[in-house]
Amino acid sequence: xxxxxxxxxxxxxxxxxxxxxxxxxxxxxxxxxxxxxxxxxxxxxxxxxxxxxxxxxxxxxxxxxxxxxxxxxxxxxxxxxxxxxxxxxxxxxxxxxxxxxxxxxxxxxxxxxxxxxxxxxxxxxxxxxxxxxxxxxxxxxxxxxxxxxxxxxxxxxxxxxxxxxxxxxxxxxxxxxxxxxxxxxxxxxxxxxxxxxxxxxxxxxxxxxxxxxxxxxxxxxxxxxxxxxxxxxxxxxxxxxxxxxxxxxxxxxxxxxxxxxxxxxxxxxxxxxxxxxxxxxxxxxxxxxxxxxxxxxxxxxxxxxxxxxxxxxxxxxxxxxxxxxxxxxxxxxxxxxxxxxxxxxxxxxxxxxxxxxxxxxxxxxxxxxxxxxxxxxxxxxxxxxxxxxxxxxxxxxxxxxxxxxxxxxxxxxxxxxxxxxxxxxxxxxxxxxxxxxxxxxxxxxxxxxxxxxxxxxxxxxxxxxxxxxxxxxxxxxxxxxxxxxxxxxxxxxxxxxxxxxxxxxxxxxxxxxxxxxxxxxxxxxxxxxxxxxxxxxxxxxxxxxxxxxxxxxxxxxxxxxxxxxxxxxxxxxxxxxxxxxxxxxxxxxxxxxxxxxxxxxxxxxxxxxxxxxxxxxxxxxxxxxxxxxxxxxxxxx
Amino acid sequence: xxxxxxxxxxxxxxxxxxxxxxxxxxxxxxxxxxxxxxxxxxxxxxxxxxxxxxxxxxxxxxxxxxxxxxxxxxxxxxxxxxxxxxxxxxxxxxxxxxxxxxxxxxxxxxxxxxxxxxxxxxxxxxxxxxxxxxxxxxxxxxxxxxxxxxxxxxxxxxxxxxxxxxxxxxxxxxxxxxxxxxxxxxxxxxxxxxxxxxxxxxxxxxxxxxxxxxxxxxxxxxxxxxxxxxxxxxxxxxxxxxxxxxxxxxxxxxxxxxxxxxxxxxxxxxxxxxxxxxxxxxxxxxxxxxxxxxxxxxxxxxxxxxxxxxxxxxxxxxxxxxxxxxxxxxxxxxxxxxxxxxxxxxxxxxxxx
Numbered sequence: 001x002x003x004x005x006x007x008x009x010x011x012x013x014x015x016x017x018x019x020x021x022x023x024x025x026x027x028x029x030x031x032x033x034x035x036x037x038x039x040x041x042x043x044x045x046x047x048x049x050x051x052x053x054x055x056x057x058x059x060x061x062x063x064x065x066x067x068x069x070x071x072x073x074x075x076x077x078x079x080x081x082x083x084x085x086x087x088x089x090x091x092x093x094x095x096x097x098x099x100x101x102x103x104x105x106x107x108x109x110x111x112x113x114x115x116x117x118x119x120x121x122x123x124x125x126x127x128x129x130x131x132x133x134x135x136x137x138x139x140x141x142x143x144x145x146x147x148x149x150x151x152x153x154x155x156x157x158x159x160x161x162x163x164x165x166x167x168x169x170x171x172x173x174x175x176x177x178x179x180x181x182x183x184x185x186x187x188x189x190x191x192x193x194x195x196x197x198x199x200x201x202x203x204x205x206x207x208x209x210x211x212x213x214x215x216x217x218x219x220x221x222x223x224x225x226x227x228x229x230x231x232x233x234x235x236x237x238x239x240x241x242x243x244x245x246x247x248x249x250x251x252x253x254x255x256x257x258x259x260x261x262x263x264x265x266x267x268x269x270x271x272x273x274x275x276x277x278x279x280x281x282x283x284x285x286x287x288x289x290x291x292x293x294x295x296x297x298x299x300x301x302x303x304x305x306x307x308x309x310x311x312x313x314x315x316x317x318x319x320x321x322x323x324x325x326x327x328x329x330x331x332x333x334x335x336x337x338x339x340x341x342x343x344x345x346x347x348x349x350x351x352x353x354x355x356x357x358x359x360x361x362x363x364x365x366x367x368x369x370x371x372x373x374x375x376x377x378x379x380x381x382x383x384x385x386x387x388x389x390x391x392x393x394x395x396x397x398x399x400x401x402x403x404x405x406x407x408x409x410x411x412x413x414x415x416x417x418x419x420x421x422x423x424x425x426x427x428x429x430x431x432x433x434x435x436x437x438x439x440x441x442x443x444x445x446x447x448x449x450x451x452x453x454x455x456x457x458x459x460x461x462x463x464x465x466x467x468x469x470x471x472x473x474x475x476x477x478x479x480x481x482x483x484x485x486x487x488x489x490x491x492x493x494x495x496x497x498x499x500x501x502x503x504x505x506x507x508x509x510x511x512x513x514x515x516x517x518x519x520x521x522x523x524x525x526x527x528x529x530x531x532x533x534x535x536x537x538x539x540x541x542x543x544x545x546x547x548x549x550x551x552x553x554x555x556x557x558x559x560x561x562x563x564x565x566x567x568x569x570x571x572x573x574x575x576x577x578x579x580x581x582x583x584x585x586x587x588x589x590x591x592x593x594x595x596x597x598x599x600x601x602x603x604x605x606x607x608x609x610x611x612x613x614x615x616x617x618x619x620x621x622x623x624x625x626x627x628x629x630x631x632x633x634x635x636x637x
Numbered sequence: 638x639x640x641x642x643x644x645x646x647x648x649x650x651x652x653x654x655x656x657x658x659x660x661x662x663x664x665x666x667x668x669x670x671x672x673x674x675x676x677x678x679x680x681x682x683x684x685x686x687x688x689x690x691x692x693x694x695x696x697x698x699x700x701x702x703x704x705x706x707x708x709x710x711x712x713x714x715x716x717x718x719x720x721x722x723x724x725x726x727x728x729x730x731x732x733x734x735x736x737x738x739x740x741x742x743x744x745x746x747x748x749x750x751x752x753x754x755x756x757x758x759x760x761x762x763x764x765x766x767x768x769x770x771x772x773x774x775x776x777x778x779x780x781x782x783x784x785x786x787x788x789x790x791x792x793x794x795x796x797x798x799x800x801x802x803x804x805x806x807x808x809x810x811x812x813x814x815x816x817x818x819x820x821x822x823x824x825x826x827x828x829x830x831x832x833x834x835x836x837x838x839x840x841x842x843x844x845x846x847x848x849x850x851x852x853x854x855x856x857x858x859x860x861x862x863x864x865x866x867x868x869x870x871x872x873x874x875x876x877x878x879x880x881x882x883x884x885x886x887x888x889x890x891x892x893x894x895x896x897x898x899x900x901x902x903x904x905x906x907x908x909x910x911x912x913x914x915x916x917x918x919x920x921x922x923x924x925x926x927x928x929x930x931x932x933x934x935x936x937x938x939x940x941x942x943x944x945x946x947x948x949x950x951x952x953x954x955x956x957x958x959x960x961x962x963x964x965x966x967x968x969x970x971x972x973x974x975x976x977x978x979x980x981x982x983x984x985x986x987x988x989x990x
Binding site: 240245 | 761819829
């Protein structure tokens, strides 16, 4: 009997896994006993939904006589609409020769000849794909959203960078904004700003403003304190120090903030089409909802081209050697490009000539059909096995368990992983979801998210470890990850849709490809951040590479890995909800229905709120990574 | 020349700096006299500068020396209120700094006091010349005027030809010369140095110390020099204040610190200093014994002992130590010197192993 060996004075000592295992057994027992009771099935006509639908009716009726709308919200909408029209007409007036010339010139100034060529090719691609007009609309919408984001975000960011108090006040707000799935605030925005370009621009702005604020604040707060002090010691005023020290020193990081803002905006303008924002999103959403890859592929390519083009331009600006002066030739070349473009405006047609476009809808659809037919057995097998082994059991577990048991489980897990306060927030979110009447759909969405996160984490860990151990592997993988992170989110739905059709699995597949790059990157960086001296010490003690990994690198990279899990969850949730467009069902489907069916507006609205709550809950459960370095540390200090 | 608040360049009296939310409360209570660890334990506040008073004469190099955490960097920042002092009085050139309005304070920083920093604090996006001209630029000087002045100062600190370089293209020592030039460019009355050379290599540091001595001779500014390096303090300082845990434990010339340390802390500090390089004949001369010949070589009483050794080797007569006005202060013979040196030798050997 091994238990007799216990020799500590404190009496019987249980192994470390005993308490968690005991709790797990208790939960299983409770589930078996109470299974099927206390469930909260979905009701399309729930009073909560009806109340919101009525509210919308009321707002629609009073949009033009309620003072809040009349004197405030409507003016914002008019201003944004005016700004959009300004850009849209301006860009249209330039026509394709003008836009091509000007973009080429800007690109040359930003990064020289190569970027300029990329710009010329990229802009022409919009025309060749037959999407000139929607591309211009999208460009105008992105420009408006980015401009507004920067106009608000950079000053706020600078302020937050200078004042710790401001930073502390806005960080939680930004946190929530960033974990909010894109879908969630479309309905409220439609409520307040109606639908169309202005509402789309505002939605895009909300999505793209957090990085503008966050990265600017980071840039400003990282400015060398000695330089700031030196400036103050010479009697500079606060404004002088701001403009002569802070801003110049933060310049390249702020350029990255702008870049990030543009990328976020580009991925959001597409989704904003759900509230009738114009542009490329229209084709993509139409293609997604009809499961026609042929319709969405050209538009998807156009958005990706736009993203890559703008990203390269901004990155070139950020990376430019601050000491180097632009040569005369560069200025001349850029000037010549712009002048040529502008001069050609009256000569060439404004709209891209029809004869130069390539229409690939039919071909792509054929190719997809071929792929579906030929890979049917493989894809179906993957799909069915996952459903059978993971999705269905988990879903029936979550939906048939009593709500209080699920809540209790969330509380216990969050408490253990992240501490008491996050656990209470998570519990509050879950209870609010129950009160909103979308419990069953939330549980279904959570199932999808859980499976997707699991797969993304496994793949991410493997790739991350591989990259950390082999520089060659890392060198191959890095550019791919860079490219993947530049792509707008919904692009990943394309291959998923082509392979798996409209099913729940499509969303999982898409969110896995969406979430893997950041996970890989965090894991790789975490492993590489293990100090070289520690690795050296372990190797000199005779560790095998495996021992090094398991006993030194992985434990020391624990924080980075937990952070990767947290990021993975947030990204996956966002994608699973968008995946409703291709058959993911549950909450996301409710949201989409809410947009298309007036009578279901309430349900969509509530489902949007529920996704936010779900996001906050999942984030709180896993956020221990950020706040607590290690669970053991707390025990011993 | 005596130091009095009337003719001092800088007067500091009863200066306190306590960090923490309850600073004012601590200051009003008796807690402020607790030792720093106990204070932090009890109130969560940190007393960085505790009841410090001193005067700096015009044109003097005043060194504040202490280990890291002794409050010396906080002290120097309090002088121009880069850090707001909690209590006490500071006067620079007679003007009450504590009472100065923000505008007045800015004027003072622009024209009368400038500072050189440990990590240089140069602006990497500006050329060397624009870094040096920065102080003039924020005063609103025209571009041409400030560049002319900056070029002049650059050649003063030996950086001719580097005007168009960027700081990151220079070595550490040269970067600090730029920092020095920036502080000199505004032609201040007082220069503050916050450990300016501790980030530099030993050889470069020695060059820079020589540079400061040279500049002091040429431009004659009042200097307050912060350092944690005793040899630097002894080399540069006309008077040295030793700080420990926020208070000044001893203030005096190098000779006074080495010859008569105020407490064990200071004694421990100066133990490894070769005493014969710092102490003068004043410390070992004695009254002549009856019948002792008084026709040996005469040296000023302020001669450093090591310099007297050579003289003693050349003459068997006791050396006469003379005061400024030609009176006999005392005599020193070979036995006195050897006795002193051997005492010092054993000390050095013990510490050196």
